[in-house]
Amino acid sequence: MPIPIIHWFYASNLPKYLQPSSSGKTSWALITGASDGIGLALSDQLATAGFNVLLHGRNEAKLTRIQSELARAHPKREFRTIAVDASAFTTADINRIAAAVAELPLTVLINNVGGTAPLSSNFKHFECMTPTEIQALYSLNVQFPLQLTCALLPQLTANKQQPTLILTCGSGSQIGQPFIAAYSGCKAALHAWNRALHAEQATAGSAVEVLEVVVGPTYTQQLQKEASIKPGLTMPTAEVMARAILARVGHGHRSVTPYFWHALQGALLYGLLPAGVVDWVVARVLLPSVEVKKE
Numbered sequence: 655m656p657i658p659i660i661h662w663f664y665a666s667n668l669p670k671y672l673q674p675s676s677s678g679k680t681s682w683a684l685i686t687g688a689s690d691g692i693g694l695a696l697s698d699q700l701a702t703a704g705f706n707v708l709l710h711g712r713n714e715a716k717l718t719r720i721q722s723e724l725a726r727a728h729p730k731r732e733f734r735t736i737a738v739d740a741s742a743f744t745t746a747d748i749n750r751i752a753a754a755v756a757e758l759p760l761t762v763l764i765n766n767v768g769g770t771a772p773l774s775s776n777f778k779h780f781e782c783m784t785p786t787e788i789q790a791l792y793s794l795n796v797q798f799p800l801q802l803t804c805a806l807l808p809q810l811t812a813n814k815q816q817p818t819l820i821l822t823c824g825s826g827s828q829i830g831q832p833f834i835a836a837y838s839g840c841k842a843a844l845h846a847w848n849r850a851l852h853a854e855q856a857t858a859g860s861a862v863e864v865l866e867v868v869v870g871p872t873y874t875q876q877l878q879k880e881a882s883i884k885p886g887l888t889m890p891t892a893e894v895m896a897r898a899i900l901a902r903v904g905h906g907h908r909s910v911t912p913y914f915w916h917a918l919q920g921a922l923l924y925g926l927l928p929a930g931v932v933d934w935v936v937a938r939v940l941l942p943s944v945e946v947k948k949e
Contacts, residue, residue: 667904670817671761672704680732682758684751686710686740686802687767689720691874692823695896696764701728703900705762708755712739740767740798741790752805763806765799765822770837775945777833782945788836795840800847810862811855818862819903822848826870826911826920832937833944845909852908866909867899870916888915 673679683700687693689711697707701724709724711717717735724733736754738747770776772790773783803820810818827834828841848866855864871888872895890898890913898912911917923932 666901668703668900670904671819673759673761673816677759679759680704680706681761682706682708682755683762683764684708684710684755684760684806685764685766686799687769689713689716690892692869692872692892692895692899693764693766694720695892696766696899697724697733698727699896699900700762701731701733704731706732706758707734708758708760709733709735710751710767711735711737712741713737741772741794743793743798743801745801748801748805751802752809755806755809760806760809761816761818763803763810763818763820765803765820767798768795768823768825768840770834775943777940777943778945779833780835783836791836792840795837796843796847799844803851807862811860814861816861817904820851820862820864821899821903822864822866823899824848824866824868824909826868826916828868829924831940832933833940849908863904863906865903865907867902868909868911868916869895869899870911870913870919888919890915 671681671683673681681704683697683705685693685697685700685707688697688707688709693711697709697720701707707724709717709721711720714735714737717737721733721735725731734754736751738751770791772794773787799822803822807820810820822844824845825837825841827838828845830838830842845866845868848864852864852866855862873889873891895913898914902910902912911920923935927935
């Protein structure tokens, strides 16, 4: 698997998603899972770039606190919040989000929410998962981004002259990794959907860019629970990952691995070694963090 180095020769084209200053409007970005980690870092950096931000999260009190902190850091920007549990949402919740952005000049949708939060442990044997955990994981990582994008796509494609962006955070685990089997399956489904949607919009001549960013291990709050995992060159902070993500937008790519060291690591690991060897290596690395089976 060659390293797609061409991605690093392009400068970020994020400003193309801002409304022209002559319009008198400020573009809005909706970021799901924006109350911590990569989502929070993206919110901060998009505000710096000139966007108003609608923050989605599960905990209303936490969202309100984050909104206040961002407003203090970016006094010229506007921030709004909407609380929906993506692991247990309803059609009414999707409609409520759509209504919240209906009158806004929305030009960026970032499907960031996801992960393994519904599980009792980040890494566990598949047969130890409960039906409730599997359903919540699928809802959080697949159903929510698909249904939200479907609801907002007409708004994002309405203005043929204004470029818009649908950015979905995928995962390197989409290739299939032990002890996160259900999560890997969810991310593989998201990868296939993004590819299909990108092709649909390109065929239609739409002004919306559909982009998947394949996010590798990032030192977020979720992984900080694991004592065996530490930040480093191949485990960047959320702020570093967010900068890498926004540096890759605006050039019509379908899927990119935004962080260079993850791209290099993936190319060397999955491109040079037999699949069985890779699975063995990954399993041994993750094994110390796997939840012990209950007899």
